[in-house]
Amino acid sequence: MDTPADTPAAVSSSSSPEEETPWLSAKEQQFWRAHLEVSHLLDYQLGRELQPHGLANNDYEILVVLSESPDRRMRMTDLATATLQSKSRLSHQITRMETAGLVLRQECPGDRRGLYAHLTEQGWEILQKVAPDHVRSVRHHFIDRFTPEQIETLHAALAPVAEHLRSLRGRS
């Protein structure tokens, strides 16, 4: 899929003089490309299927995160961390979602650490309306394409990697 490949064929013959570059083997390269394809094309497809609901992937993600937070609200800085966005990008997105009536930005009385994003009643209702379609998309394009045994195996392989990557994010 034409994603950040690590060993572009035309480059793999060059190596840094001081240290041999550990280029991927053909098998590793195939796997890496399959991972990137599934990762990016799945995001793309789920995004397309959210469009008729007037939502982008990021919007949906924010609705879910807020719906699962106490009082259906979260400090903007925490929401930025949770959704891997810069504060400025999140701020723009929340502005758009505020215009659409999905969330509300409010200062918390007595809390100087800044603004909170709140899920509105309308945002909550839209999430409830969209979630069934979204889970059908996730099943059709991903989950139902694996056997229960594959799901076990893949989860066992991915969970430690997720853990590693989470720990790095915490350190940032």
Place this chain on the structure above:
Amino acid sequence: MDTPADTPAAVSSSSSPEEETPWLSAKEQQFWRAHLEVSHLLDYQLGRELQPHGLANNDYEILVVLSESPDRRMRMTDLATATLQSKSRLSHQITRMETAGLVLRQECPGDRRGLYAHLTEQGWEILQKVAPDHVRSVRHHFIDRFTPEQIETLHAALAPVAEHLRSLRGRS
């Protein structure tokens, strides 16, 4: 990781009246979240490690795609398809990369179908310089965290899903 979850806990009790929603089981949900975490956190981490080179993930992807194309160039519309971007978003990105001297936008004489993006000599050199570091990142955060057997199994499971998703994109 607080990503587009499909079955927000608080929502899963509701179901559309006309049709039962096929919510994910606990196991499926765990696997889905692990997939999303690895997918998004890995992109995030690789992006952070490209930053010192002055590149974003998208920049690197475009350098790789162009480097693998005949004459190191590609029609803008094809490049947009290949990198899953809208034409307008790609156009903005190519403008930034042009300013950085990495690519060049040119009309092709005798081809009315529009503009091409060319990899410049400088873009090519930067890709050669960055690729060894990038492959080390990919190994450290992903590939080397699986056994050869896991890589076989994961690739066998993911390849048909990638194929399915590619076929959908073709249809768009």
